Amino acid sequence: MVRAEITTPEDRMKILEETIKSFSERAGSHDKYRTFPFENYKELKRIGYPSWTIPKQDGGAGISLTEMLELQEALAKSDGPTALSIGWHMGITKHLGENKTWNEKTYQAFVKTVIEDGALLNNAASEPATGSPTRGGRPVTEARGKEGIWVINGRKNFTTMAPVLTYFVVSASIAGTDKIGNFIIKRENKGVKIEETWDSVAMKATGSHDLLLEDVIVDKEALVEYIIPGTKPAAGWLLHIPACYIGIARAAQEYAIEFALNYSPNSIDGTIAELPTVKQKIGQMELLVQESRHFLYSVAKKWDKSDNETRQGMKPELGAAKLSVVNRAIDIVDIAMRIVGARSLSEENPLQRFYRDVRAGLHNPPMDDMTINQLASRAIKRQSY
Known part of the structure; x- marks a missing residue:
């Protein structure tokens, strides 16, 4: 939740810098032993950091892009992997608030959990067969429509922040059509699994594991937008x-x-x-x-x-x-x-x-x-x- 005393950019930078002092002390250990910094996210949630890029009218702090980058840079000085990881949530959340590309009901339900619980979200778009989604490959992950639901199967790699994500925004080809959509999937959905595959020598503590989707059932509203790979607007x-x-x-x-x-x-x-x-x-x-x-x-x-x-x-x-x-x-x-x-x-x-x-x-x-x-x-x- 956004704390009442955090009202200016100076306030936000001050409390963030106080919060992240311990991050740099732990960073070396997490890198050496390939552990995930759960405590960092707990501390960031405590000050309401995940909600700061939500627009003010939706209950967040509505920070500018410039301020977001200043905060992220400060965070990275203490712990790069944590900064890169939560940066995806901060940026995507900012984009959603400014562009309202989702159904309003779905969007408001999402931001409510961010503000109240510190819920975290990231895109799951990369796949072994397609490489970087920015190059336009069609997802192998498939969503099959049935009466009132979608059934989704597939595997995504490089799912950064996987150990603590509340939501995954999964790109999937829609069976029987040439369309591709983004689907919001909750962590607790049956058939959602994390396979701990992240073995990179860089950014070890980002927890960028594989996301497995095995007959995951979501309702029709989980399709939040249609996309055309390789043609994303400026971001x-x-x-x-x-x-x-x-x-x-x-x-x-x-x-x-x-x-x-x-x-x-x-x-x-x-x-x-x-x-x-x-x-x-x-x-x-x-x-x-x-x-x-x-x-x-x-x-x-x-x-x-x-x-x-x-x-x-x-x-x-x-x-x-x-x-x-x-x-x-x-x-x-x-x-x-x-x-x-x-x-x-x-x-x-x-x-x-x-x-x-x-x-x-x-x-x-x-x-x-x-x-x-x-x-x-x-x-x-x-x-x-």
Whole structure:
């Protein structure tokens, strides 16, 4: 539930920062032992965080995209996997509130559980046979209509936050037609199973397991929308992805600077922070951080201020921000590791975890090659006039 005393962006950032202090202390252990940070979600629910992107008229805080990214970036500095995971819920919930693509009754029932119980939702769209849904593959998962119900069968992979999700929004081909739909399915539905398949070396604590659907029965209203794979409208909320990775990169930056300020080998006077070569690297990191954050937040602010027509023309900018920020986040962590040296490869050193985690961003949508093609098409079209 949204707490009465949390009324301004400053209030929200303050209480979030207080809440997530312990997240960074636990992150290394969850990564090392492949455990899921259930306690993090309990704490985020306690402050009402999952409801903050719900519009005010629906009972949430109605935060802007820019504020959402600032909060997600701060969260990622403490725990990247938790930030990336809940970022999907925050972004999808924001999108639903702004666009009202679902039946109003279904939508209101959903937001009520988020506000009152901290219910969590994520899309389940990826499948082994189709690869990334952004490339337009038809789901193998199938929904078969019967009298008053749907019966759904299939398997989804990369179902991030699977251990704590309340709802899954599942894409499925509709039997006997060429249509594809999104179906909202509750965790407690009979036939819903989680198979713990997540064995990635990056973002270990996201719990991105397989979702199995075996003769899952839902009512007709569970079909919340029809979709055409590969033709999604521009989605500003997906900027939660680069916000997460620049947050991780900033954690690496701070660790490296702190190390440099305190490491004093007996071969020099003072600390290595005074060495020109180390100063160069610190400066390079700071330049990349500033470039990335300016790019990310300028695009987010444009989105916040724009009407829908302008937003739908922003796909290349949104993709470019994601591509640029994620790749620079990888560079920042790499430079941080060069400052710290061989110690950065120690299992107990957080930099090796940051390095593995930021590389996961290369495989989050939109993919780099798709973004480059969009940018090329825009540039060619502009030049053709």
